[in-house]
Amino acid sequence: MVSPDILRAARDTLPNPENSVETIAKLLGVSVGTLYNHIPDLKELRAPRIPAPLEGTADDAVDPDGRDAGPQRQEP
Template sequence: MRRARGLLTDPENTITSIAKLLGVSRTTLYKYVPELAAGRDSLVPNARESLPASR
């Protein structure tokens, strides 16, 4: 699951594509990477700080 967490930090990678790459279901990713329930931003340190402010 360490590899899944690494892949999830890239916004270009979808959960579906990562699951296919790893040979598991999306459900399995959500089960073993519980941080996904809080959203992908929870996997990227300081993700909100790097986004431009919305107007």
């Protein structure tokens, strides 16, 4: 039986691409198969994360004082 603490540690460690499933299993003292059996979304946790596109542009930016922080235009 795998303890909830072991599963939590595995879930916390899996998203880091520097840690292989094999290394995590060895570190936690379980087999790779045990991780796959007890963490149904293991493949999704291992998938690369693609950040969502940022909304708006620099032209829409506002500085902390509430003033427009978009591109500055210089007067001729």
